[in-house]
Amino acid sequence: MSSSNLQLEAPLDPAFKVERRTATGRGDLLEVSMGPQHPSTHGVFRMDVVLDGERVTKLKPVFGYLHRNHEKIAENTTYLGSMPYTDRLDYFCSLTNNWAYALTVEKLAGLQPPERAEYIRVITAEFTRLQNHVCLIGFLLQDMGASGTPLMYAFREREAILDLFESLTGARMMCNYMRFGGCRVDLPSGWLDQASKVVDRFPRFLDEFDRLISGNEILAARTQGVGVLPRELAVSASVTGPVLRASGVNYDIRKVDKYGIYDRFSFRVPLGDHGDVYDRYMVRVLEMHESLAILKSALRDIPPGPIMDPKAKLRSFKPKAGEAYGRIESAKGELGFYVISDGSANPYRYRVRPPSLINLTVLEDMCVGHTVADAVIILGSIDIVLGEVDR
Amino acid sequence: MMESLEALVSRMASVLPAIDVSLVPNEAPGGPSSLRVAPQDGRRAAEFFKSDPGLRLDYLSNLTGVDWPDRVTKQKVKSKRLVDGVEKEVEETLETRTPGFLEVVYHLYSIELKHGPLIFRMRTADRMAGVHLPSMTPVWRGAEFQEREVFDLYGVRFDSHPDLRRLLMWETFEDHPMRKDYVEPNDYEYEPTAHDEVLAKIKERDSSGVSGTA
Amino acid sequence: MDEGLRGELSRHGIFTTSLEGLYNWGRKNSIWPLQFGLACCAIEMIAATMARYDLARFGAEVFRPSPRQADLMIVAGTVTKKMAPQVVRLYNQMPEPKYVIAMGACAISGGPFKQGYNVLKGIDRYIPVDVHIPGCPPRPEALLHAFMTLQKRIDAQKLTGPSRPRHLVEEAPSEFPIPDFGPHDLTPGKNSAIWAPPRKAQGV
Numbered sequence: 001m002s003s004s005n006l007q008l009e010a011p012l013d014p015a016f017k018v019e020r021r022t023a024t025g026r027g028d029l030l031e032v033s034m035g036p037q038h039p040s041t042h043g044v045f046r047m048d049v050v051l052d053g054e055r056v057t058k059l060k061p062v063f064g065y066l067h068r069n070h071e072k073i074a075e076n077t078t079y080l081g082s083m084p085y086t087d088r089l090d091y092f093c094s095l096t097n098n099w100a101y102a103l104t105v106e107k108l109a110g111l112q113p114p115e116r117a118e119y120i121r122v123i124t125a126e127f128t129r130l131q132n133h134v135c136l137i138g139f140l141l142q143d144m145g146a147s148g149t150p151l152m153y154a155f156r157e158r159e160a161i162l163d164l165f166e167s168l169t170g171a172r173m174m175c176n177y178m179r180f181g182g183c184r185v186d187l188p189s190g191w192l193d194q195a196s197k198v199v200d201r202f203p204r205f206l207d208e209f210d211r212l213i214s215g216n217e218i219l220a221a222r223t224q225g226v227g228v229l230p231r232e233l234a235v236s237a238s239v240t241g242p243v244l245r246a247s248g249v250n251y252d253i254r255k256v257d258k259y260g261i262y263d264r265f266s267f268r269v270p271l272g273d274h275g276d277v278y279d280r281y282m283v284r285v286l287e288m289h290e291s292l293a294i295l296k297s298a299l300r301d302i303p304p305g306p307i308m309d310p311k312a313k314l315r316s317f318k319p320k321a322g323e324a325y326g327r328i329e330s331a332k333g334e335l336g337f338y339v340i341s342d343g344s345a346n347p348y349r350y351r352v353r354p355p356s357l358i359n360l361t362v363l364e365d366m367c368v369g370h371t372v373a374d375a376v377i378i379l380g381s382i383d384i385v386l387g388e389v390d391r
Numbered sequence: 392m393m394e395s396l397e398a399l400v401s402r403m404a405s406v407l408p409a410i411d412v413s414l415v416p417n418e419a420p421g422g423p424s425s426l427r428v429a430p431q432d433g434r435r436a437a438e439f440f441k442s443d444p445g446l447r448l449d450y451l452s453n454l455t456g457v458d459w460p461d462r463v464t465k466q467k468v469k470s471k472r473l474v475d476g477v478e479k480e481v482e483e484t485l486e487t488r489t490p491g492f493l494e495v496v497y498h499l500y501s502i503e504l505k506h507g508p509l510i511f512r513m514r515t516a517d518r519m520a521g522v523h524l525p526s527m528t529p530v531w532r533g534a535e536f537q538e539r540e541v542f543d544l545y546g547v548r549f550d551s552h553p554d555l556r557r558l559l560m561w562e563t564f565e566d567h568p569m570r571k572d573y574v575e576p577n578d579y580e581y582e583p584t585a586h587d588e589v590l591a592k593i594k595e596r597d598s599s600g601v602s603g604t605a
Numbered sequence: 606m607d608e609g610l611r612g613e614l615s616r617h618g619i620f621t622t623s624l625e626g627l628y629n630w631g632r633k634n635s636i637w638p639l640q641f642g643l644a645c646c647a648i649e650m651i652a653a654t655m656a657r658y659d660l661a662r663f664g665a666e667v668f669r670p671s672p673r674q675a676d677l678m679i680v681a682g683t684v685t686k687k688m689a690p691q692v693v694r695l696y697n698q699m700p701e702p703k704y705v706i707a708m709g710a711c712a713i714s715g716g717p718f719k720q721g722y723n724v725l726k727g728i729d730r731y732i733p734v735d736v737h738i739p740g741c742p743p744r745p746e747a748l749l750h751a752f753m754t755l756q757k758r759i760d761a762q763k764l765t766g767p768s769r770p771r772h773l774v775e776e777a778p779s780e781f782p783i784p785d786f787g788p789h790d791l792t793p794g795k796n797s798a799i800w801a802p803p804r805k806a807q808g809v
């Protein structure tokens with residue numbers, strides 16, 4: 001800078017000058033309670049965080065703000081009476097919740113849903129997965145600061161799928177559709193064509209999203225190397241679903257248990273290498289492509305026929321004493337139901353194995369050392385729904 | 392495929408000296424049977440399940456509590472007896488008291504060998520003071536929150552759990568609401584649609600003079 | 606003002622209004638809701654703000670993450686007893702004039718989870734509610750309807766006289782007591798000043 005035209009006046013009082021002090025901060029840690037009302041905790045989730053400046057040094061999740069006593073209520077009602085409650089566990093994925101519960105009770109009572117019902121289950125479950133992953137990615141990007149647009153796109157696609165659910169089950173979100181031994185109603189006429197249209201249109205959205213987001217520099221900078229979950233820890237902490245697979249563990253219950261008719265479809269299981277937020281994001285994107293492949297062949301092959309096991313009884317349903325554990329690969333991970341029957345009309349013990357809650361076991365391990373802003377996207381990449389975390 | 396549970400029980404008895412493990416049958420058509428392990432042997436058995444090369448159950452899928460309160464079973468027994476010198480058939484009611492306990496059930500799978508489930512269960516001594524069980528968190532991290540939940544809702548204390556606090560209810564809450572004898576707060580009779588049992592509950596409460604919490 | 610005269614004037618490009626009308630018009634068309642969701646209903650609330658339902662048509666798309674900047678609390682979802690004190694606290698932190706929409710069966714009465722030991726049987730036990738939306742979950746259209754209802758209510762408010770809104774009554778409370786966690790339940794279980802059990806259930 002040239003000093004020629006900048007003539008500072010000499011101060012009147014030479015002692016009246018800015019005095020520079022040295023910082024005397026003692027480096028105190030700051031305890032922050034994020035939530036239960038916080039715009040980026042995906043509901044009423046709370047984390048008690050200890051911060052050193054911007055860095056997280058300790059993080060303790062606090063649960064229970066949406067503890068709705070699902071299990072207690074289920075033990076005081078009939079088997080079928082709990083079906084609508086399962087919708088409200090992971091309220092993005094009511095149909096897969098239905099399926100997991102139906103599967104468990106079918107094991108308990110020895111029921112076998114007919115072909116067509118199995119196909120309908122696969123179709124609705126894969127649509128649910130699509131819809132869940134789309135929203136998750138929207139929310140994740142929202143957390144990253146991409147305010148609005150990705151979420152708008154995601155909800156646009158979600159609405160198309162919800163329309164399908166609505167015309168099939170009568171409800172957008174709370175479908176209450178599956179029954180022990182089959183499904184509640186058959187597909188309405190024209191539904192398959194409508195569904196095929198949604199399936200055909202979906203790749204366009206995925207490509208658009210891919211071009212917009214997946215190669216984006218900001219996305220890469222914010223997510224690569226952030227929130228790394230090592231493989232051994234993931235297994236030992238019972239992490240399941242896309243989070244587990246992003247850490248490189250090949251475990252998809254659709255492949256392992258082959259429940260329903262998943263052995264009839266050929267699909268691949270995407271795996272990550274690094275176990276960071278980016279891998280978790282990409283695993284979900286790839287899973288959506290595979291879901292579309294499953295949907296295509298299921299929509300093509302679905303046979304006509306009955307949709308209920310003739311042995312199934314809706315009213316005064318009393319399975320014999322015993323216990324069963326059924327599990328499926330929901331969009332979040334392993335969703336399991338454990339039911340003990342004592343021979344009466346109500347389950348003696350009814351337990352939901354919530355993937356969202358158990359995946360949070362490793363939240364602290366993933367967040368320590370990162371900034372608060374990263375903690376938010378690490379949480380977002382686990383994909384939790386509070387209805388399922390707290391039940 | 393995993394070996395049969397009978398074979399596993401006998402193998403455990405030979406590998407782990409003096410272990411107390413038995414088979415619990417399950418009558419459901421689709422559900423496998425399970426093993427009962429005594430609490431003092433819990434950790435040993437768990438380490439065995441995890442590290443045995445034939446099992447490799449590295450993944451604790453599900454952990455949950457079950458409450459079995461004290462039960463009184465009444466049984467009518469007919470017996471022949473001499474009454475006043477004449478043989479008569481008399482009917483008697485026999486009462487058997489089964490003391491209650493809390494039970495924790497574990498579902499294990501193997502991610503490495505892709506098999507499972509192996510189900511094992513442990514019982515507490517009673518439902519009052521002897522509600523201690525060994526914690527499985529040091530073996531499988533995945534037990535951490537689930538054990539806290541069982542502690543919260545059932546009141547089972549897991550020894551050597553790193554951070555045993557309530558998970559869902561608030562800290563100052565005193566009850567264990569998933570127990571079968573839990574009495575819930577009497578606060579929903581005031582609904583405009585009160586009917587049937589709810590109405591009966593209001594009547595009962597009004598006649599006993601106890602006022603609700605609301 | 607005479608309606609005929611007002612019409613006549615507006616034909617000549619002269620627009621007249623009352624202070625009250627202007628005040629209410631401004632308030633009702635820029636309601637800023639609190640960005641705050643509790644459960645399943647919150648998802649439908651988000652859906653209502655998205656492209657298909659477009660809450661922005663009602664001037665209410667600016668969801669504020671801080672209660673200090675919000676006019677409207679949409680209680681969207683189940684209020685549990687563990688959450689209830691926070692909800693009341695958030696409400697207390699909002700500046701007057703403030704409104705509450707109870708969205709969904711749960712916020713109204715506990716809904717399907719009414720029998721739960723940790724579920725609050727209706728948020729109106731602690732804070733005053735302006736509009737109730739039934740449904741489980743209510744469709745986004747129902748939320749839009751609730752908005753229109755709220756707008757009508759705001760529009761009809763008289764600024765003077767005994768029926769004036771709460772924020773213009775000096776002595777009216779704008780904060781409500783926050784319940785405490787007790788050993789078995791929240792204490793107290795209701796705010797008696799604003800809520801009483803329905804008369805039918807009292808056996809009257």
Ligand code: SF4
Nearest residue numbers: 645682709710711741
């Ligand atoms: S009213 Fe229904 S949809 Fe809404 S929060 Fe309650 S259970 Fe969920």
